Amino acid sequence: MKSLSKQIQLFSIISTVFVLASCTKDFETLNTDPVKVTSVAPGSLLAPAQFDGMWLITKRAHRLNNELMQYTVETGVLNDFARYEFRENEFDPIWSTLYVKANDMNEMYKIAEQRNDANNMAAALVMKAWFISNLTDMFGDIPYTEAFKGRDELYYPKFDTQQSIYTSILADLKRANDLFNENKPFDSSDLIYGSDAVKWKKFANSMRLRLLVRVSNKSEMNAPAEIAEMFTNPTKYPLIASNDDEAMMKYTGVKPFINLFFEMSAAEFSGSRRMGKPLMDLMNTTVDGRRFRYATKNTPGAYVGIPSGYNEQETIAFADNNGLKTSTLATTLKDDAYPFPILTWAEVNFLLAEAALKGWITADAQSYYNKGVEASWKQWKCTWDGTAGTTYLNRPTVRFTGSTANMERLISQKYIAMFFSGFEAWYDYRRTGYPVLPVGPAAKNNGILPTRFEYPLITKATNKANYDAAAARIGGDNLRTKVWWQN
Incomplete structure (x- = not known):
């Protein structure tokens, strides 16, 4: 068995070459020695990471998040996720795939940096932050600073604390905002925005807003002040401001680029x-x-x-x-061309509504809440104009009055909007306790909806000393241990 860093190095090269050179004829072709990844045009690494990373998160959310958050309930005999039971190797594909894709983005950044390619440097930072944030929000403390050093023969990486990981990726997203420049070349195989640096900047800041809200219960992260800085300076820190801006995988319906x-x-x-x-x-x-x-x-x-x-x-x-x-x-x-979201305008509005409700920004929480609902309806191509939207927002079970008691209503509407948006509903539930979900009588795990995933088998077997230290530090490698940002 190989350690994490060695696996990442091997699988990253294989997956990059395979995706670029054989299965996805619409992506740029890799025309160099496959082992010499540093000679690849940095932008050519973007599409495979986006496609594979998005599919992993979407498929696993369909399998796991939708069951945990009771979007769906599996009735068959094979899956017991609604009862909080998981096979021992259930989480291994999440761990291995997201690490490989994060490593690809780490390599992309280094190549782009050598070429002074600011936009591809920034895009690599954003995508890596997305992959790593999902990993740490699922597992807690994970290998990070030593995770991508297989080339240096560091095969048994230590586990970093979730706080230090968040500090790093939030800094990366802030730096990405500074790097993106629509007046500089942006030659990439980008499947989300077609190499539009302006929209990428909005994506970077919206991702940072999402993660700042996630850690807002931890005073040491100073999240309210960071959010206020972004909100009060929209010229420097633009956010997703329409359905056209949102980070969405809009499949063509033509192989290989299909849902x-x-x-x-x-x-x-x-x-x-x-x-x-x-x-x-x-x-x-x-x-x-x-x-x-x-x-x-x-x-x-x-x-x-x-x-x-x-x-x-x-x-x-x-x-x-x-x-x-x-x-x-x-x-x-x-449907083969059905789009799935990474980060939507609806989510941004709900994040700002929460920030306003809690007094972090000077704004009308109800206005952002209403815009969040509207954005979600329009994302799902539902009729909003005329009386439809007004009627919905005025229903007693929807109407937002601005009191702190509306936190439950806000997150409940966000829960509806986050349908098929990766694991975001699960992250919100663990942070806020909303929406209130009943626990069935056959539920295992002491009747507690899982608060994290257990580390994969291969990590326990091949990086045992660092695994043991991490498991002890977080309070035990089980489904009930809370991650650092949870109350």
């Missing part, structure tokens, strides 16, 4: 899954116009979810609903 759920069997994608009761109940009580984008109707024509955390027989009975059936994932989510 890979399209190639997944209907049974694997949705056949044994039913929509979760909390989501459907929340959307039904608000008469939410996004329901048809998320779910199918049952036999009588209603949107009906099932409760989570029951045994297999009970779950199957809930799904049958006395023959009336229950809702499944909307079939359009499987």
